[in-house]
Amino acid sequence: MMLEELLQQLQAISSDAVASLNAADSDAAIEAVKNRTLGRSGAITALSPQMGQLPKEDKRAAGLAFNEAKTAIQKALNDAKAKLAASEAASAPAVDVTLPGRAWPIGRKHPISQTIDECCDIFRRMGFIAVSGPELETVWYNFDALNAPLNHPSRDPQDTFYLPDGRLLRTQTSPVQIRTMLGNKPPVRIVSPGRCYRRDTPDATHGVHFHQLEGLYIDKNVSMADLRSTILKFATEFFGPDVRIRMRPSFFPFTEPSVECDFSCVCCGGKGCRVCKNSGWLEIMGAGMVNPAVLRNAGYDPEELQGFAFGFGLERLTMLKHRINDLRIFSDNDLRFLKQF
Numbered sequence: 076m077m078l079e080e081l082l083q084q085l086q087a088i089s090s091d092a093v094a095s096l097n098a099a100d101s102d103a104a105i106e107a108v109k110n111r112t113l114g115r116s117g118a119i120t121a122l123s124p125q126m127g128q129l130p131k132e133d134k135r136a137a138g139l140a141f142n143e144a145k146t147a148i149q150k151a152l153n154d155a156k157a158k159l160a161a162s163e164a165a166s167a168p169a170v171d172v173t174l175p176g177r178a179w180p181i182g183r184k185h186p187i188s189q190t191i192d193e194c195c196d197i198f199r200r201m202g203f204i205a206v207s208g209p210e211l212e213t214v215w216y217n218f219d220a221l222n223a224p225l226n227h228p229s230r231d232p233q234d235t236f237y238l239p240d241g242r243l244l245r246t247q248t249s250p251v252q253i254r255t256m257l258g259n260k261p262p263v264r265i266v267s268p269g270r271c272y273r274r275d276t277p278d279a280t281h282g283v284h285f286h287q288l289e290g291l292y293i294d295k296n297v298s299m300a301d302l303r304s305t306i307l308k309f310a311t312e313f314f315g316p317d318v319r320i321r322m323r324p325s326f327f328p329f330t331e332p333s334v335e336c337d338f339s340c341v342c343c344g345g346k347g348c349r350v351c352k353n354s355g356w357l358e359i360m361g362a363g364m365v366n367p368a369v370l371r372n373a374g375y376d377p378e379e380l381q382g383f384a385f386g387f388g389l390e391r392l393t394m395l396k397h398r399i400n401d402l403r404i405f406s407d408n409d410l411r412f413l414k415q416f
């Protein structure tokens with residue numbers, strides 16, 4: 076083949092390829108042009124052995140022509156790919172920035188947990204620290220050390236859940252008093268919220284598990300007056316400045332003297348309504364001066380130290396605060412209820 080003819084063929088292949096690439100509208104069309112020109116059995120590749128047949132003086136011109144043709148086709152290939160990518164991007168579905176975002180539901184604390192936090196905060200401001208104790212207790216911590224007589228009805232398996240090994244699910248948070256005194260030097264000033272268990276038949280005001288908050292203050296020269304002012308402060312912080320309190324004599328094995336502490340009704344302000352059964356008062360907590368026998372059981376000297384203790388139910392406080400009349404709703408986990416808090 077003569078130089079002239081070779082140059083013509085190269086020119087023809089390259090302009091045909093460039094024209095096809097300019098018109099190509101898919102990856103497949105672009106690949107096809109590449110294969111039939113620059114590919115292993117493509118037209119340009121097939122022509123290259125012809126170079127060897129040419130007279131020496133023509134070889135340089137032929138080489139230049141090959142390079143030119145390859146460069147032109149390669150450039151057209153790149154251009155075609157870029158054009159195709161741009162048109163694909165332009166026709167892709169656009170992001171609609173006016174669409175509303177996805178809503179992620181926000182979790183909340185359970186109303187009982189909110190009450191626990193609020194009570195602990197109030198007592199913390201009065202110098203009490205919050206501690207916790209085990210829900211699985213021994214008879215000694217739950218009853219014996221708290222001075223409960225051996226024939227006390229609360230010890231009965233009808234009322235208390237016992238494990239086969241003799242341990243029990245605590246019936247009150249009071250055992251934390253003993254654990255605190257045994258583990259700490261006086262003075263101690265703690266509150267201890269937590270879950271308790273009793274074998275009650277569940278109804279609107281009783282459950283087999285419920286929450287209590289225990290308070291304990293032991294020091295030198297602690298009096299009933301300190302107990303009264305502490306509870307009054309708590310009552311007004313939790314329910315508002317108008318709440319009044321009163322104390323009635325009562326009995327608990329772990330306190331002497333013992334009192335039942337009532338708050339003026341938070342629904343009617345004390346005038347009398349259905350919630351307070353027209354008495355104007357709500358029974359809220361048990362309390363008293365810690366019995367010397369309990370101090371001795373916990374290794375403290377009752378000649379040197381005194382203190383007060385109190386305990387109340389957290390379901391009842393939460394129900395009164397939010398005007399809820401059935402405590403079963405606290406453990407139903409109905410989101411329509413929980414979302415209101």
Ligand code: DAH
Nearest residue numbers: 247249361362363384385386
């Ligand atoms: N543990 C008592 C109960 O379960 C409540 C109570 C009463 C706790 C008097 C006390 C207290 O610390 O002094 O009913």
